[in-house]
Amino acid sequence: MTNKEVAELAGVSSAAVSRFLNGGYLSEEKRERIAAAIEQTGYVPSANARILRMKKSDTVGIVLTKSDESTLSGVTAGLEKYLFAAGYGASLAYVGDEDGADFNAMRSMLERQIDGIVLISSAPVPGNLELFERARVPIVIVGQHARNRNCVRFDNFGAAYDLASALGCTMESRVAYLDAGKRYRSFGSDRRRGFLAGLERAGVPEGHVTVVTGGFSVDEGYYATKKLLAAGNDYDIVSCATDAMAAGAIKAVRERYGTVRRGKRPRVTGFGNDPILQAVAGPLPTVRFDYEECGIKAAEMMVDLLRGDVKSVTSMVLGYKVVGI
Amino acid sequence: MTNKEVAELAGVSSAAVSRFLNGGYLSEEKRERIAAAIEQTGYVPSANARILRMKKSDTVGIVLTKSDESTLSGVTAGLEKYLFAAGYGASLAYVGDEDGADFNAMRSMLERQIDGIVLISSAPVPGNLELFERARVPIVIVGQHARNRNCVRFDNFGAAYDLASALGCTMESRVAYLDAGKRYRSFGSDRRRGFLAGLERAGVPEGHVTVVTGGFSVDEGYYATKKLLAAGNDYDIVSCATDAMAAGAIKAVRERYGTVRRGKRPRVTGFGNDPILQAVAGPLPTVRFDYEECGIKAAEMMVDLLRGDVKSVTSMVLGYKVVGI
DNA sequence: TTGTAAGCGTTATCAG
DNA sequence: CTGATAACGCTTACAA
Numbered sequence A, B: 001m002t003n004k005e006v007a008e009l010a011g012v013s014s015a016a017v018s019r020f021l022n023g024g025y026l027s028e029e030k031r032e033r034i035a036a037a038i039e040q041t042g043y044v045p046s047a048n049a050r051i052l053r054m055k056k057s058d059t060v061g062i063v064l065t066k067s068d069e070s071t072l073s074g075v076t077a078g079l080e081k082y083l084f085a086a087g088y089g090a091s092l093a094y095v096g097d098e099d100g101a102d103f104n105a106m107r108s109m110l111e112r113q114i115d116g117i118v119l120i121s122s123a124p125v126p127g128n129l130e131l132f133e134r135a136r137v138p139i140v141i142v143g144q145h146a147r148n149r150n151c152v153r154f155d156n157f158g159a160a161y162d163l164a165s166a167l168g169c170t171m172e173s174r175v176a177y178l179d180a181g182k183r184y185r186s187f188g189s190d191r192r193r194g195f196l197a198g199l200e201r202a203g204v205p206e207g208h209v210t211v212v213t214g215g216f217s218v219d220e221g222y223y224a225t226k227k228l229l230a231a232g233n234d235y236d237i238v239s240c241a242t243d244a245m246a247a248g249a250i251k252a253v254r255e256r257y258g259t260v261r262r263g264k265r266p267r268v269t270g271f272g273n274d275p276i277l278q279a280v281a282g283p284l285p286t287v288r289f290d291y292e293e294c295g296i297k298a299a300e301m302m303v304d305l306l307r308g309d310v311k312s313v314t315s316m317v318l319g320y321k322v323v324g325i
Numbered sequence C: 001t002t003g004t005a006a007g008c009g010t011t012a013t014c015a016g
Numbered sequence D: 001c002t003g004a005t006a007a008c009g010c011t012t013a014c015a016a
Helices: A003-010 A016-023 A029-041 A045-052 A067-086 A101-111 A127-134 A156-167 A183-204 A218-230 A243-257 A275-281 A291-307 B001-008 B014-022 B028-041 B047-052 B069-085 B099-112 B129-134 B154-168 B186-202 B218-230 B243-257 B275-281 B293-307
Strands: A057-067 A090-095 A118-120 A139-142 A152-153 A175-178 A211-213 A238-241 A265-269 A284-286 A313-320 A322-323 B059-065 B089-095 B116-120 B140-141 B152-155 B175-179 B209-213 B239-240 B267-269 B286-288 B315-318 B320-321
Touching: A003 A016, A003 A029, A016 A029, A016 B059, A029 A118, A045 A139, A045 B047, A057 A101, A057 B293, A067 A090, A067 A118, A067 A284, A067 A291, A067 B089, A090 A101, A090 B069, A090 B089, A101 A118, A101 A127, A101 B099, A118 A291, A127 A139, A152 A156, A152 A291, A156 A183, A156 A284, A156 A322, A156 B286, A175 A183, A175 A218, A183 A211, A218 A238, A218 A243, A218 B275, A243 A275, A243 B140, A265 B286, A275 B089, A275 B218, A275 B243, A275 B275, A291 A313, A291 B154, A322 B286, B001 B014, B001 B186, B014 B028, B059 B069, B059 B293, B069 B089, B069 B116, B069 B243, B069 B293, B089 B099, B099 B116, B099 B129, B116 B293, B129 B140, B140 B293, B152 B293, B154 B175, B154 B186, B154 B286, B175 B186, B209 B218, B218 B239, B218 B243, B239 B243, B293 B315
Parallel strands: A057 A090, A057 A118, A118 A139, A139 A152, A152 A313, A175 A211, A175 A238, A238 A265, B059 B089, B059 B116, B116 B140, B140 B152, B152 B315, B175 B209, B175 B239, B239 B267
Antiparallel strands: A284 A322, B286 B320
């Protein structure tokens, strides 16, 4: 069913149908006839033809690099909310670890003429951004810092620093830190560096701190902690780069020390908003971020970019809240 | 940058460029010249023009009705994996509770000429399916039963029945069930009915069973349980329709009975694969579904539909595993 | 207010 | 093997 067919049925020109759809000059009488024809035929206009003609899609592409589940849905919710309100659509693509998956997703968005792209990534930003630059498509990076690029991210370093400072460690404390891996700047190295700096500030001697690097899943947190404890050392604190790892760590700690809090049982800390962990392990020292706000800010930045009322590159850093101490 | 411009630069016709991109007859010499021109210009073909011309997009739309977070990412992962392998793209849209959000998302997919649509929904399937029927766009429903429609779902009734049967309840047992709400057939009424049937089978008298209906979040599980226990009754079992609710229930139980398992402290059961809950509350009786397989099956069904090698409507019911008993 | 017609970037047909 | 050309469905001058 096309424009033209509807027009014929209604006894008007195809231009009239287009005007009906987009709000142009039209007599009340034709308006009704067209409405009836559309209703009758179930006509759905072709977005592709429109985009082709208009050379823009009023749509923003969102590419999510798979990582921490809960983060993503909060951020996208915020993004979509703001974008819709501003009259834009959103087109999502999840990408996993497969080779080149991010490139494919980004390219396919370009092919579909998205007007802007938001990259949500915990790993280093892919090198394929030139693609968008050449096409003059504005880019907003979420969750990472990128030199001279528009980005919105959380202050992971500061959050980890404050968390470490709030734990009440002394010169005697023994602390283990479970790092999420070098590949991930935001919840990997930023948190690790912040945490270690915080400990140093608190006066914990370097020799009392053990850092273990692994993945960010529950299982990886579990095995890393298990190994650590099996080595025969006692820790006052086992700090984890993510809530998922913390869940694994808690399991390992309980297996070793029993379920009751006493004596040498280490305290576990996490990082994130996981409500299930909060309920079951609480009060657990952790850090909360407002993911939805992050999405909103990113969307706002994008919309400003699209509307052209922005001149310079902005890098926005969002705050955090240390809880459960 | 367009087809034609690249063609000029390479000194060939636009048809040749098209053949280069889609693999048609082309001399090695021109092939090279075109490749060079594309490289040089950063040309990206327009998917919209192609779709307009071809009248198909080789893309499947996936509409996710917001609900249980963890479910979704597993199902979409399975869907995308299979679809990509079969040569299709996927286009995601998350929709929340806002009025008409699902309709808008579905319509916009139609406007973009998706070749098929997968609806992932825990609430009743929206009435807007005629849209797709009129457009002859195949539909696969995930997570719900829908009369005379292609669908893939889990056996929620059976799972809840088996879970109830496995709990070792006797004629003396007191059981509370936290229902997730009538709006949700799959994890609402199906699970409730299955659970109650299982209890009956196990010989638990109806009078010993309390059903409370609420939402499916951690908090709602917490408050419902708290209220239940504050009423002064003791329960042997508090069964929850979702793992999130179970997390809340566990918190409430601990607040009332302390953290040690003994005496009248009720056992809590959940429903789902939440790894964090498993680690921290385990072993917790719960039911596991293979979400990724669900996505794969749905994609398989869709691809069969698209390829036309399928005649009748299929309704597929996937199994489950009761664990943590 | 309304209709005509050109053009958006592809691909497929068809003649060379 | 190659190139000209029509057509896909829509919007928008421009002319009426």
